[in-house]
Structure formats: structure tokens, C-alpha cells
Amino acid sequence: MKTAASLLTLALVVPSALLAVAAAPLAPAGPPPPPMGGLPPGPAPLPPLPLGPKPPAPVPVVSKPVPQPPPPGLAVAKGGKFGLPFSTLTDSQKADFAAGKAEFLNIETVEGGLGPIFNDVSCVACHFEGGAGGASRTLVTRFGRLTNGVFDPLVELGGPLLQRRAIAPAYLEVVPREANVVARRITTPLFGAGLVEAIADSTISAYASVAKADGIKGRVALVIDPVSNASRVGRFGWKAQHASLDGFAADAYLNEMGITSRYFPNENAPNGNKALLAKADGVLDPEDALAAGAQKSDLNLAADYMRLLAPVPKLAPTVSSTKGEAVFAQVGCAVCHVPSMKTGSSPVAALANQPVNLYSDLLLHDMGRLGDGIVQSPATANEMRTAPLWGLRLRSLYLHDGRASTLDLAILAHDGEAKAVRDRYAKLPLASRQALVVFLNSL
Numbered sequence: 366m367k368t369a370a371s372l373l374t375l376a377l378v379v380p381s382a383l384l385a386v387a388a389a390p391l392a393p394a395g396p397p398p399p400p401m402g403g404l405p406p407g408p409a410p411l412p413p414l415p416l417g418p419k420p421p422a423p424v425p426v427v428s429k430p431v432p433q434p435p436p437p438g439l440a441v442a443k444g445g446k447f448g449l450p451f452s453t454l455t456d457s458q459k460a461d462f463a464a465g466k467a468e469f470l471n472i473e474t475v476e477g478g479l480g481p482i483f484n485d486v487s488c489v490a491c492h493f494e495g496g497a498g499g500a501s502r503t504l505v506t507r508f509g510r511l512t513n514g515v516f517d518p519l520v521e522l523g524g525p526l527l528q529r530r531a532i533a534p535a536y537l538e539v540v541p542r543e544a545n546v547v548a549r550r551i552t553t554p555l556f557g558a559g560l561v562e563a564i565a566d567s568t569i570s571a572y573a574s575v576a577k578a579d580g581i582k583g584r585v586a587l588v589i590d591p592v593s594n595a596s597r598v599g600r601f602g603w604k605a606q607h608a609s610l611d612g613f614a615a616d617a618y619l620n621e622m623g624i625t626s627r628y629f630p631n632e633n634a635p636n637g638n639k640a641l642l643a644k645a646d647g648v649l650d651p652e653d654a655l656a657a658g659a660q661k662s663d664l665n666l667a668a669d670y671m672r673l674l675a676p677v678p679k680l681a682p683t684v685s686s687t688k689g690e691a692v693f694a695q696v697g698c699a700v701c702h703v704p705s706m707k708t709g710s711s712p713v714a715a716l717a718n719q720p721v722n723l724y725s726d727l728l729l730h731d732m733g734r735l736g737d738g739i740v741q742s743p744a745t746a747n748e749m750r751t752a753p754l755w756g757l758r759l760r761s762l763y764l765h766d767g768r769a770s771t772l773d774l775a776i777l778a779h780d781g782e783a784k785a786v787r788d789r790y791a792k793l794p795l796a797s798r799q800a801l802v803v804f805l806n807s808l
């Protein structure tokens with residue numbers, strides 16, 4: 366279903382049902398702009414053309430699917446410098462990367478299982494800045510209800526994630542009025558994700574028990590990996606909610622695209638309405654099934670792509686980035702944003718015993734007012750994973766909901782466990798703050 370040839374056609378033909386929500390009317394061509402003051406007038410208008418034969422009577426227009434341009438994410442990704450494999454892969458790993466990339470770019474169709482409710486039609490539709498797999502400004506919406514300190518993800522009303530699109534307008538979700546917590550989460554980058562996955566659980570746990578300055582704690586997010594069913598140290602997502610790339614991919618297939626798999630076999634019902642789901646969903650679950658004799662389904666291919674995706678390399682140091690790096694350590698940023706960790710063993714040589722310059726401890730920290738209010742077990746409402754800072758220079762909005770448009774504002778919004786460090790930053794001479802920003806933009 367995902368050959369290169371079918372990919373090409375899929376890129377051009379979007380199922381007609383999608384158009385109901387996907388097609389935006391073209392803006393009518395307005396009158397030409399008035400001439401600008403001081404500029405010489407343009408060429409005189411051409412005389413009207415002589416009238417030709419009368420045009421034939423108009424034929425009634427039957428609406429038919431208009432070929433859709435590929436999603437803008439794909440175009441941006443293609444212009445990006447990143448989205449490349451590690452340079453040291455074997456030939457068979459290179460083939461895995463290529464097959465994975467095709468899947469990561471693949472536009473899902475209703476017949477292939479897309480929907481009935483979904484957020485977008487491909488992974489690259491959201492992950493594209495700097496190359497396929499990058500971050501973007503795309504936000505998703507989470508909701509729930511907090512009553513006397515107890516958080517209810519409102520599963521029976523379609524929570525905790527809102528799907529913003531549907532294969533037909535009748536299935537579109539809304540945030541139910543029962544929700545009193547609504548949070549947005551911005552798309553994170555995936556460059557170097559395979560290295561993050563290859564860090565041993567014990568490496569992350571060991572750092573959690575190290576005593577830290579300024580009352581900073583940090584704890585591991587123990588999660589059940591849906592693929593191995595084992596309890597693992599979470600490290601992916603704003604709340605460190607997943608430990609493996611296959612696990613996150615399976616989650617994204619279901620919750621971003623409405624594609625069920627052997628790990629998440631149950632379709633999301635529109636706002637929890639099972640009767641509506643029965644009407645809406647014509648494709649047998651699991652939609653992303655293993656083909657006879659195959660070891661991998663589409664979600665495993667997408668995970669291969671992320672796993673073999675090289676990190677964004679650091680820029681060469683300059684005088685001011687070197688000064689900024691010293692400030693980063695002095696004020697205490699590096700207590701949470703740990704500059705480097707090391708991977709453990711891995712069947713992929715490019716991932717085994719490698720440094721990972723991610724600038725994160727991958728732990729959950731109570732961020733006070735910066736928390737997003739969503740309880741996502743084991744993370745509490747205020748706990749967030751220390752955001753990795755590598756590749757920061759490719760990004761344009763920061764923090765979990767993209768609230769900060771500059772790095773300076775992102776730092777000043779730190780709270781909770783990071784309050785003392787933030788206050789120290791705020792008191793720095795301007796030149797030191799600027800150098801710190803230069804350093805962050807070199808990662």
C-alpha cells in the first residue's frame with residue numbers, strides 16, 4: 366500500500382470526503398492595487414479584444430475532487446538541510462531509513478484507515494521545520510476536568526486529545542463544556558531521537574538520585590511501553606510520556622491520524638460517541654496491520670526513520686557563544702539541561718555508546734505556573750520533561766504551548782523548580798543574557 370508509485374499518486378489525490386474539511390476557498394482576485402505615489406504610471410491598458418464567437422452555454426458544474434497540493438509541511442521539509450540519516454549506516458540500515466521516510470511522508474487515506482477523526486494526514490504534515498522530522502508551530506489541544514484536585518481526562522467525552530479534523534463534518538469534535546482544563550502542545554523535533562531512545566533507563570534514573578543545587582529535584586517518568594508492555598523510563602513528549610519510538614509512533618498513528626494498530630486497536634469515537642463511531646468507521650481494526658510474514662507494519666517503519674535520523678550538529682563556537690556557554694553553566698541551566706548523556710548498547714552501531722548532546726536530563730520537573738495543568742500519568746499537572754535544547758536554532762516558538770516567541774521570554778517563563786535559576790538569569794548584565802541566547806542558538 367505504500368510503494369513509491371502509490372505515494373506519488375496519493376500526494377495528488379486526496380479522498381473527496383476530506384475536502385469537506387480540508388479545502389479552503391481561494392480568495393477572489395481583488396482589483397489591481399492603486400498606483401503608488403511618485404512611481405511612473407504603468408503601461409496603458411490594452412484595447413478590448415474583438416468579440417469572438419458566442420461561448421457555448423455553461424454546463425452545470427458537478428463538484429468533483431480538485432487535486433490538492435501536498436501539505437505545506439512536505440514542501441518545507443524538502444527545502445530543509447536536515448532529515449538526513451547517520452552517515453555511518455550499513456546498506457540495510459540505509460534501506461530501512463528510506464522505507465521509513467516514505468512512510469513518514471505518506472499521506473494516509475480514508476480507505477487506508479485515516480480518521481474518522483484525526484489531526485492531520487501524515488507525520489510530516491506537523492514535523493517539518495529544517496527537514497522531515499523537524500518541529501513546527503502546529504499545536505494540538507488537550508483537555509480534561511479538575512475536580513477537588515482529581516484530574517479526569519474525560520475519555521468518555523473524547524478526551525484527553527481533541528482531534529481537529531474529521532472525514533466528514535458530522536464527526537467533528539469540540540471541547541466539551543465539562544472540560545475546565547484546556548492546554549495546547551506544540552510539535553517537537555525528532556532529529557536524533559534514536560540516540561535518545563538508546564540511552565539506558567539506568568543512566569536517566571541515576572541522575573534523578575543525584576543531589577542538585579537550588580532545591581531542584583527531577584524524577585523519572587516510569588511509563589508502560591505499549592510495544593514491550595514493560596515498565597520503562599519515559600523520555601519522549603512534553604511529559605516524557607513514552608519510552609520507545611515504536612510506542613510513540615503507535616500513539617501518533619491512533620491519535621494524530623486515527624489509524625489503529627496492534628498496540629492501540631481501538632478507534633477514537635468522536636467526542637466519545639460510540640454510535641457515531643460505528644457509522645463513521647468502515648475500516649477493519651487494526652488498520653495498520655502486519656502483512657502476512659512481515660515483521661514490521663507502517664508504524665514500525667516510521668519509527669525506523671526517526672531512529673536513524675541524525676541530530677542537528679552544533680555550530681562551531683564563537684567568542685560570544687563560548688561566553689554564553691559559561692553563563693549557562695554558572696546560572697544553573699545545566700542542572701536540568703544536562704549537556705550530554707551517553708547511549709548504552711544498541712544493535713545499530715551508529716547508536717551504540719554514543720554521546721547525546723541533547724541538553725536535557727529527560728526528567729520531570731515541577732515547573733510551577735509553567736506546568737500545563739494536564740495530568741498524564743505519572744506526570745502531575747505541573748510536571749514537565751526538561752525540554753532538550755539541541756536544534757533550538759531551527760525553531761521559532763518555544764515552550765510546550767509555543768507561548769514564547771524569543772529565547773529570553775522562554776527562560777523568563779521558567780518557574781517552580783527553575784525559579785532560582787530564572788531569577789539569577791534575570792539579574793545578569795544584558796551582555797551575559799545576550800551571550801547566553803547566542804549560545805542557545807548554536808545548539
Ligand code: HEC
Nearest residue numbers: 484485488491550551552553601602603613614617618621
Ligand atoms: C497534528 C500534528 C502532528 C502529527 C500529524 C504528528 N505529530 Fe508527532 N508530535 C506532535 C506534537 C504536538 C507533539 C508533542 C506532543 C506531546 O508531547 O504531547 C509530537 C511529538 C512527537 C514525538 C515525541 C518527540 C519528543 O521526544 O519530544 C514523536 C516521537 C512523534 N511526535 C512522532 C510522530 C509520528 C511518527 C507521526 C506520524 C505517525 C507524528 N508524530 C504525527 C504533532 C504531530
Ligand code: HEC
Nearest residue numbers: 697698701730749750751752763764765775782783786790
Ligand atoms: C528545574 C529544571 C530547569 C532549569 C533549571 C532550567 N530549565 Fe529550561 N526547561 C525546563 C523544562 C521542564 C522545560 C519545558 C517547560 C515547558 O515548556 O513547559 C524547559 C524549557 C526550556 C526552553 C524551551 C525549549 C523548547 O523546546 O521550547 C528553553 C530555551 C530553556 N528551557 C532554556 C533554559 C535556560 C537557558 C535555563 C537557565 C537560565 C533553563 N532553561 C533552566 C527545565 C529547566
